[in-house]
Amino acid sequence: MIEKFSTLRAVAVPLDRDSVDTDAILPARFLKTIKRTGLGKNLFHAWRYDEGGKEVPDFPFNMPPYRGGKILVTGENFGCGSSREHAVWALMDYGVRVVIAPSFGDIFANNGLKNGLLPVRLPSNAVRTLIDRLQGSPGSMITVDLPAQTVTGPDSAVHPFDIGSFPKECLLKGQDEIALTLQHEDDISWYERDRKNKTPWLFLDL
């Protein structure tokens, strides 16, 4: 289900790395659950904790000014790799609701939208500026306004962003997407009858 999202003003955490993969966000050994909850404690496990399980002091999420930040600002290709939606669940369980990056792994961005974690694509230079500002004055706030499609940085600079009208509407309403699709039940049934005639081999039962 999509958790509603409209506007958020919150502390932003800079993670100045490119290609942060979903194994880094949540290693595979933490996927052995049949629930969606409780994953936040293992978010970025290998970077957040040392081998003895103690917090690594200079990892941004462990630094007091950033602790509990709800907005993550990071490098390109964030969330590449595995399709594990657990990566999104872990971020949200920690409290993160927005990730700002120049680009995202496709599946990760999609998984975010289906849960209410907003992936915001901004140009590389805008992301660079945001990261520099956040590192310069740790604990600063960023405002993300989904209806207006803008990000307002700590320096009050406003950056517009793009998002499809369909995912935007779903996020604003907290839409149950399956319920929406089931309104097309007649279309789906009609499609099945039609294709069973044309390509029956795609309808063989396993």
Add this chain to the structure above:
Amino acid sequence: MPTLIRKIWDRHVVTERPDGMCLLYIDRHLVHEVTSPQAFEALRLAGRKVRRPLSLLAVPDHNVPTTADRLERIEDPDSRKQIETLRENAREAGITLFDMDDIRQGIVHVTGPETGLILPGATAVCGDSHTSTLGAFGAVAFGIGTSEVEHALATQTLWQKRPREMRITVPGAMGFCVSAKDVILSIIATIGAGGGTGYAIEYAGEAVRRMSMEERMTVCNMTIEGGGRFGIVAPDETTFSYLSGRPAAPAAAQWESAVADWRTLYSDAGATFDREESIDASGIVPQVTWGTSPEDALPVTGVVPEPGERKDPGVRRRMERALRYMDLLPGTRLTDIPVDKVFIGSCTNARIEDLRLAANVARGRKVADGVTAMVVPGSGLVKRQAEAEGLDRIFLEAGFQWRLPGCSMCLGMNPDRLRPGERCASTSNRNYEGRQGPGGRTHLMSPMMAAAAAVTGKITDVREVLAG
């Protein structure tokens, strides 16, 4: 003049919104134990049913131990619980399950094609990024998250935006000891780990046309490592002969009509792509990765690169970090890097041809002292075939372990994983930090190259092993 992807896509649009979002019909859906339990639970809570259970296949693969005692007990209670949950969900919904004691059990992307379930012109999804593998059959196949698994279970459809399309043409012939794995590693090194983001990628050209289905699956499998969600190859005689007689493929008169239809599935001569790339197969030599991204592939004859030579500060920082993690120094010859473990397996390289190629290197040789090497067939059927050909004997006599099918050491989720600091020559698909276990170091390569590393104890140019 549509492309192959466009032809298949258009056939599957149930309805299209004005903003371009398509409600895409899903013909085949594969499920495994890790990404499906929350989807089934959500369906139950909402009082919804699986719409077409007999279009699905369920198979446990990520969690399953690869040792012979796995049917008696699975040590890890969480792994056991996920496998049991898959079993219960499949039974309750009436979905076919290839359970651990079934000869057909294996890695979902190996087992699905083996049954003949993935046909040209179909759409197929799975809660797993390596679903791109299935595009080798001329299917539109892509990985999805658990919310979309739930959506596909309930409605047999997904809302999808039309992808941008890229064609990667591979002219020329592959040289001695060069495999499909080397081709795809070179492609990723060329386009970058994010180069295919937003694109569906069609692979074409002489080298791809000459590839077997197993090789095409290896290429399509790692499409996601270049950021592309879909990889696809136009179906041809190679595809048809692979499918002919498989249990879930059409038979008799229906086979004839199906093949006639499949012959129309190709990109028309004048079709245009959003992007075109070309990589000559004859220029590719065996590849190996040095770093922590699949784009860090180099010819095995190369040296560990110097970050200082790169202009982009972001790239430089990533490379420096990767060198620290991998404990490597710039300028080191790749063939001077010793390995502790060798893993031959995964949805990228655990099919019968992969095992034949690796066995050809292992035959009459011995695993080097201090190296632990394991071969993990992609499915029970692959294992049986390999044993019928005597490949298991070759591996065992050389000192390799011969395991039961599963995802094994690809992802550090089951008992097969690296210990901190261990270095592995691996035929899998991801060399991320900690992918094969916390602190583990991964060098990606082909099955032949991994077998060569096993017998010499270091990264080795397999051409020298076989020529010598």
